[in-house]
Amino acid sequence: MQQLKTLVHSGININQGTSFTRLTARAIVIKNNKILLMYTARYEDYSLPGGGVDEGESIEQGLIRELNEETGAQNIQVIKPFGLYEEYRPWYKDDFDIIHIKSYCYVCSIADELGKAQLEHYEQQNGMSTKWVDINEAIAHNERTLANSEKQGLSILRETFLLKRIACDLL
Template structure:
């Protein structure tokens, strides 16, 4: 899979250990809009997807997470690799730990009908909702997040992916 970009803060020289948490995300486009999960609590957008569990490959994780977070059933035969984003930085919670993450993005289609979400408690607490978004609106929203417990690189990563999709004429 092609490396689209790296997000490396070079702030981890003092780290003595690493925490690796890779993720896989879906890019589902319909009529010029992209499927995004909207956090109503913190008012940001993210591509459906999340952490790759032990024993899963990235495609399996993307399909599972897209169904859980967005209620969308990915059509397996439609899945195509899009890109990889590599992120590395000092942990927000432990200065001795380095956070490393490869984020795998896949272009795919989903069935028209949605199913019930199967959200974790924090996702329910954030009010995750599927929305098909105009990409420019999602970019603007993510670059203006006022308050959240998350590192801002997550919002910027999603904005940059949307910009690349636009530049490459997917959107």
Template structure:
């Protein structure tokens, strides 16, 4: 899959991008309607794009369809070209590896009008994920305030806020 590199984010001080690397791909949906974005809001109040890991043998478009159905109850009508990708680096937790690289693909999607029931995994249920239509500037403002708050922000917050800003700044 091809798509422009939107950002590279390093989690952890003095992380070297060398050595044995284990990777993962994720698919995240960008759904716009009436000037708003479909996002999932966590119990912390932050906004993130619906999405998650690509399973073995699954394509990125199939993964985004599955994730939108699971997290938002959305029926995807069309998956467009990728808006782009963000690569995040962290220390690998897997034995024998030095670096973990997660590539998040952001794909524009069209969905049916009605949202159905969510089918959340245990960790998503613990996060209290709720599908929400939100104004782009509001999502940026909320996420930016949480990032500036100095607390322990979720790892995804930098990634999601970066993509939100890029969406805001893209030519129409």
């Protein structure tokens, strides 16, 4: 899969401390010039649907499961790989210092109608919801959040980068 970017968050040295790797899968679904995204009220940002790949799952199996759980998408077809975004972030628990996240992004197709999402408790508490959005509006929104909000999460840099690459390469 094509390497899109490797980001090391400020304040960490990847050569010091302990780290672990988390594999994630992210879906790119585009219909009628809109992209399917997750909006998180807590962080005021848009992100691609997806999440962690469970032990024993392939990346594609994790992608399909996460896309279904977060959005209610049905009849999911993985069309092609888009790219890999890697990041190193500080870890917030005592067992490790650094988390290395590998986000595998795939272009997917889904049925026209979304079913019921099955968000995890923390996703519900963070105010996550599924939205079809014009990609340029989502990019502009995330850029405003980066510039003006103190609520932003660590993933907004990744998500804004990916949205820009998708707009450039796929639309």
